[in-house]
Amino acid sequence: MNASGEFDIIARYFARLGANRADVRLGVGDDAAIVMPPPSRELVITTDSLVEGVHFLPNASATSLGHRAFAVNLSDVAAMGAEPAWALLSLTLPRIDEPWLAEFARAAGDLCRRHDVALVGGNTTRGPLSITVTLTGIVPIGMALERRGGQPGDAVFVTGSPGDAAAGLALEQGRLHVTDPMSAQILRDRFLFPTPRCDVGIALRGLASACIDVSDGLGGDLEKLCAASGCGAELDATSLPVSEALLGAVGRELAREYALTGGEDYELLFTVPLARLGAMTHAIARGLGPVTRIGSLVAHAGVRVFSRSGVMQFSRAGFDHFV
Ligand SMILES: [Mg+2]
Known part of the structure; x- marks a missing residue:
C-alpha cells in the first residue's frame, strides 16, 4: 500500500x-x-x-x-x-x-x-x-491546582481505591492469581480502563491547596507533592480506601502495600487546609465523588505510614513499569 x-x-x-x-x-x-x-x-x-x-x-x-x-x-x-x-x-x-x-x-x-x-x-x-x-x-486564571501549595496541618485525601490497577497489572502478567472471577475482572479493568477524575479536579479549585495524580504509586507521588510543598506527610494505613475486590484477592496487609506502592491508579491525591474542611465536607455531601481522608501534611520531610503495629515501611521502588 x-x-x-x-x-x-x-x-x-x-x-x-x-x-x-x-x-x-x-x-x-x-x-x-x-x-x-x-x-x-x-x-x-x-x-x-x-x-x-x-x-x-x-x-x-x-x-x-x-x-x-x-x-x-x-x-x-x-x-x-x-x-x-x-x-x-x-x-x-x-x-x-x-x-x-x-x-x-x-x-x-x-x-x-x-x-x-x-x-x-x-x-x-x-x-x-x-x-x-x-x-x-x-x-x-490563577485557579489551577499545583503540587506546591500544601502546608503542614492540611488534610490529605485520595479518590477511588488505589492499588486495584497494580493488582490488575499483576493479574495480566500472571504474577497474581485470584480465584473469584468477578474480583479478577474488576481489578483487571482498573488497570486496562482507568477512570480519570476530571469532575473531582474541577470541583477542587479553590478547595485543595495541592494536587497530584497517582501514576507511580500513592506513597511515591505523595512524596513528590510533599517535596514540592516543602513538607512531609503522615498517613493512617487503616484509613486507606482498599476495594473489596483487592481485599478479597490479596488480604488486608498486601492490599495496603498495593495501595501505597502500586501505580497506574490515575486517582487524585490532594490536600485541603483545615479551614476549608467544612467546605470539603459539603462538597462530598453534594456528590463530589469517592474521596477518602488518609492523613495529614506535617512539617518534617518524608512520608510515614502508621498502622496499629507502628510505622509501616513501604518501598518507593515498588513500581517499576515492566523492567
Ligand atoms: Mg501526573
Whole structure:
C-alpha cells in the first residue's frame, strides 16, 4: 500500500474523533489546528506516551490502549483542576491494521466525548507500536491546582481505591492469581480502563491547596507533592480506601502495600487546609465523588505510614513499569 493510501485510511478513523467543540475553528486535516481559547483563561498542556513493552504488554487490546492513551493525559489535566478541551495524537504503527484502528478510535472517541475533548490533529508513522497524546485544558486564571501549595496541618485525601490497577497489572502478567472471577475482572479493568477524575479536579479549585495524580504509586507521588510543598506527610494505613475486590484477592496487609506502592491508579491525591474542611465536607455531601481522608501534611520531610503495629515501611521502588 502506498503512503497516501495509508494516510486516507488513518484519516478516516481520526478525522472527527471525540467531541464536536464550537471553539475548534480548524481541526484535523490542515497543517495545524486553530482553536479559540475563552478570554480570562489559562491553558494547561500535558503529554504522555504509551510504548509497547514499557507501558503496556504486547497482547494489550486496541480498546484498552485507545482508552488509556487519553485517560492518562486526562488524569494529568484533572490533577491541575482544568477542563480538558483539545487533543493531539501521534501514532507509530508497525502496519495498517484496520480492525485495530477501528477499535482504538472507538475507545478513544468514547472517552473523549465523555470529557468533551476534540481531537484537533496528529500524525502517524510506521514503526514499533507507540502512542503519544498531547492534551490541552482550560482553567480560570490563577485557579489551577499545583503540587506546591500544601502546608503542614492540611488534610490529605485520595479518590477511588488505589492499588486495584497494580493488582490488575499483576493479574495480566500472571504474577497474581485470584480465584473469584468477578474480583479478577474488576481489578483487571482498573488497570486496562482507568477512570480519570476530571469532575473531582474541577470541583477542587479553590478547595485543595495541592494536587497530584497517582501514576507511580500513592506513597511515591505523595512524596513528590510533599517535596514540592516543602513538607512531609503522615498517613493512617487503616484509613486507606482498599476495594473489596483487592481485599478479597490479596488480604488486608498486601492490599495496603498495593495501595501505597502500586501505580497506574490515575486517582487524585490532594490536600485541603483545615479551614476549608467544612467546605470539603459539603462538597462530598453534594456528590463530589469517592474521596477518602488518609492523613495529614506535617512539617518534617518524608512520608510515614502508621498502622496499629507502628510505622509501616513501604518501598518507593515498588513500581517499576515492566523492567
Ligand atoms: Mg501526573
